[in-house]
Amino acid sequence: MPISTEVQRVRRRPRTTEPRTAQKSVRLTPSALAAIRERAAHERLTTSGFIANAALAAALADGPVGRPDADPRRPLAEALDRLAGELRALTDTVPEPARAQEALALLPGLAERTYAALDAVLEAA
Incomplete structure (x- = not known):
């Protein structure tokens, strides 16, 4: 029995001539x-x-086939994540007056490493 063109237009994907009967389970x-x-x-x-x-x-x-973990920009993104973690750790210590000066002294170096990582991301893109 032929399917009307109206019904074919509404379908989400074209039907294959071969039915999809095989199954495979994947973990994500x-x-x-x-x-x-x-x-x-x-x-x-x-x-x-x-x-x-x-x-x-x-x-x-x-x-x-590309693999997400083989993306050449992945190490750069991970470096930025680490830098963000360091920055969070530094800013968490600022309310403690005894550690405030120590934390503030580390910020310029952290900022330089962040800019270097961002430059590397931009060059890779």
């Missing part, structure tokens, strides 16, 4: 799942449909 981090769900919603797909489409597209691609 909560942040990865949140990013995938957001993108799937943007594409008007279910999360599993989006993952299946993305995996097939990656498998059929000519080049190597």
Whole structure:
């Protein structure tokens, strides 16, 4: 029985000639799942449909599949996270009068390292 063109336009994704009967379970981090769900919603797909489409597209691609942990900017982002943690630790000690001068003396060096890391991020982008 042919499907009307109106129904085909409303569908979220085109149907394949081969039914999707095989299943594979994957583990994701909560942040990865949140990013995938957001993108799937943007594409008007279910999360599993989006993952299946993305995996097939990656498998059929000519080049190597990118890995998030292989991103050359990742070490820079991690360095910025560490610097932010240091800054938070320094500012937490400021209310203690005995440590305030010590903490304030460390801020210029921390600021220089932050600017150097930001320059590296901008150069890599």
